[in-house]
Amino acid sequence: MVFRYLRSLFDALIVLVLMSTLVPSIAKADEKTIIVQSTTSTQNSGLFDYILPKFTADTGIKVNVVAVGTGQALKNGRNGDGDVVLVHAKQAEEKFIAQGYGVKRFDVMYNDFVIIGPKSDPANLAGTKDILQALKKIAKTKSVFASRGDDSGTNKKELQLWKKTGVDISTQSGRWYRETGSGMGATLNLAAGMGAYTLSDRATWLAFKNKASLKILSQGDALLFNQYGIMLVNPAKHPHIKVKSGQIFINWLTGTNGQAAIANYKLKDKQLFFPNAAP
Numbered sequence: 001m002v003f004r005y006l007r008s009l010f011d012a013l014i015v016l017v018l019m020s021t022l023v024p025s026i027a028k029a030d031e032k033t034i035i036v037q038s039t040t041s042t043q044n045s046g047l048f049d050y051i052l053p054k055f056t057a058d059t060g061i062k063v064n065v066v067a068v069g070t071g072q073a074l075k076n077g078r079n080g081d082g083d084v085v086l087v088h089a090k091q092a093e094e095k096f097i098a099q100g101y102g103v104k105r106f107d108v109m110y111n112d113f114v115i116i117g118p119k120s121d122p123a124n125l126a127g128t129k130d131i132l133q134a135l136k137k138i139a140k141t142k143s144v145f146a147s148r149g150d151d152s153g154t155n156k157k158e159l160q161l162w163k164k165t166g167v168d169i170s171t172q173s174g175r176w177y178r179e180t181g182s183g184m185g186a187t188l189n190l191a192a193g194m195g196a197y198t199l200s201d202r203a204t205w206l207a208f209k210n211k212a213s214l215k216i217l218s219q220g221d222a223l224l225f226n227q228y229g230i231m232l233v234n235p236a237k238h239p240h241i242k243v244k245s246g247q248i249f250i251n252w253l254t255g256t257n258g259q260a261a262i263a264n265y266k267l268k269d270k271q272l273f274f275p276n277a278a279p
Contacts (some may be wrong), residue, residue: 033062034245037082039153040183043067045203045272051261055252061245069183071151077101080238083246086230088153093229102231106254109262109273110227113157114205115218116188117197125217132165134218139167142176144196148187149179158199161223188214201226203272
């Protein structure tokens, strides 16, 4: 009886010794992997597929990307479901920081938004650079407009633009104004199927393959500027955040190597994102 008790105690001690040697190595390996909550545009455009292997080669840190709309990415960051957040809605990002969920925000890169629509162009947008005039034409002609309706950065920008036009789109929901509740790729597919107009970030549009009868019909307005920012999730809120590896990723992306990688990513000789991190 005593022997069996001592044997059980001995086995338990062996397990504890093994665990004490394994846990530090597991934790060390775990520190070499971070989660980045980011937007569908950075993923769907192919940017991450291009730059992340370069980051891992430089640092040995692997990045797992959760690609969702900006609103959801920020929500996930608030919940501590990622170490870093990279999104494109500056006002919402600054609120994220002000509420204590992020440590500091950094500019990373920019591109722009464009209005996509059918080549038949029922609202006669072609050549209309003024984005507010373009949207007013869509409303006046009651041409179908596909909105993401998902609280993404693109959706936030679109709603801001509609507000500036003075058009109350809430009264048109389900009529000519259709909310897809989907990502950019799915919304572009629906726009192609419905012959609808939509707002898209340029990078996703350039990478989008099912263009069908769609084309860019309005672009170039300063209001269509699209800035991306990056933030470390605050470890004071969530102690499990991998501060060291997360900050290394931020420093790399806003530094010489990361900014060069962003600038060098092109599709059919077209640059999709333009680095603008502060020196």
